Amino acid sequence: MEQQFQHEVAMLAKHPNIIRFIGACRKANESCIVTEYTRGGSVCQFLQNQVVPLKLAVKLVLDVEHVHGLNLxxxxxxxxxxxxxxxxxxxxxxxxxxxxxxxKTLEAAGRQKS
Structure with a gap:
């Protein structure tokens, strides 16, 4: 199970449309995750001023399909x-x-379906 998890994380790290993980640290009760900087802001901010082009929306769907293909x-x-x-x-x-x-046969509560 641990090897599978590490493999999935490694596959995500290599995808060009997944935010690049740089590092993490933990001190007392605080955790910090460091990722690449994306200067364009979020899609939420973008949508306040513009409409997302269809080509971009289709690309996003394909990226999500890739993530789901890794069982994530x-x-x-x-x-x-x-x-x-x-x-x-x-x-x-x-x-x-x-x-x-x-x-896929497990329910959210962690019990197998009958």
Whole structure:
């Protein structure tokens, strides 16, 4: 299970539209995750002024499909967690509540379906 988790994280780290993880640290009761900087802000901010082009929306769907193909469920995919890079590509961020889908027959409570 641990090897599978590490493999999934490594696969995510290599995708160009997943925010690049740089490092993390923990001190007392505080944690800090450091990722690449995306100067374009979030899609949420972008949508306040413009409409997302269809080409960009389709690309985002393909990126989410890639994440799901790794059996990872983001669980908090919203416009605030979609960041715009300098080249105008969208990067998926904030995997803090993501979960690896180990067995599709398990319910959310962790019991097998009858």
């Amino acid at each position: 469920i983001h669980r908090d995919l919203e416009s605030d967690n979609l960041l715009i890079a300098a080249d105008k590509s969208i990067k998926i961020a904030d995997f803090g509540v993501a979960r690896i889908q180990v067995d």
